Amino acid sequence: MLTARDIMTKEIVSVTPETSLSDLAQLFVKTHFSNLPVVDGEGDLVGLISETDLIEQHKPLHIPTVMTLFDWVFTLGSEKRFKEEVDRVTAATVGELYSKNPVTCTPEATVRELAGIMSQHKVHLLPVVEADKMIGVLARLDLIRAMEG
Numbered sequence: 001m002l003t004a005r006d007i008m009t010k011e012i013v014s015v016t017p018e019t020s021l022s023d024l025a026q027l028f029v030k031t032h033f034s035n036l037p038v039v040d041g042e043g044d045l046v047g048l049i050s051e052t053d054l055i056e057q058h059k060p061l062h063i064p065t066v067m068t069l070f071d072w073v074f075t076l077g078s079e080k081r082f083k084e085e086v087d088r089v090t091a092a093t094v095g096e097l098y099s100k101n102p103v104t105c106t107p108e109a110t111v112r113e114l115a116g117i118m119s120q121h122k123v124h125l126l127p128v129v130e131a132d133k134m135i136g137v138l139a140r141l142d143l144i145r146a147m148e149g
Helices: 021-031 051-056 079-090 111-121 140-148
Strands: 035-039 045-050 065-069 072-076 125-130 133-139
Touching: 021 035, 021 051, 035 125, 035 133, 045 051, 045 125, 111 125, 111 140, 133 140
Parallel strands: none
Antiparallel strands: 035 045, 065 072, 125 133
């Protein structure tokens, strides 16, 4: 039975938290990838960034509604959520947008297990991790290719 090690991509294209969003956009266009691993200075996996993260940066900012009653001002909505939206809109680097704590798999995971992980967690890219080091990545297309043969 095929495993992640058999079908993963070993030549990993990644970015760092310091990568500019402009450079990230160019890399998405150049590689035709829709998700990339984010690694720190030592090459350790710290998260994932997707085209969706980049696109959502440009969606409109939702300003919370405020209501006044006598001399009190009440915010309707979460101030924390508003701050997160402001941070998203003003982001300039991958480090300000990427998703931390990515779902990963082991090299021994079978195609059936990989399909289950991707489906359950709704992810399109799985970093393959062995002994706390990323040794490859597995995309949905890799699974589909494995299923056809």
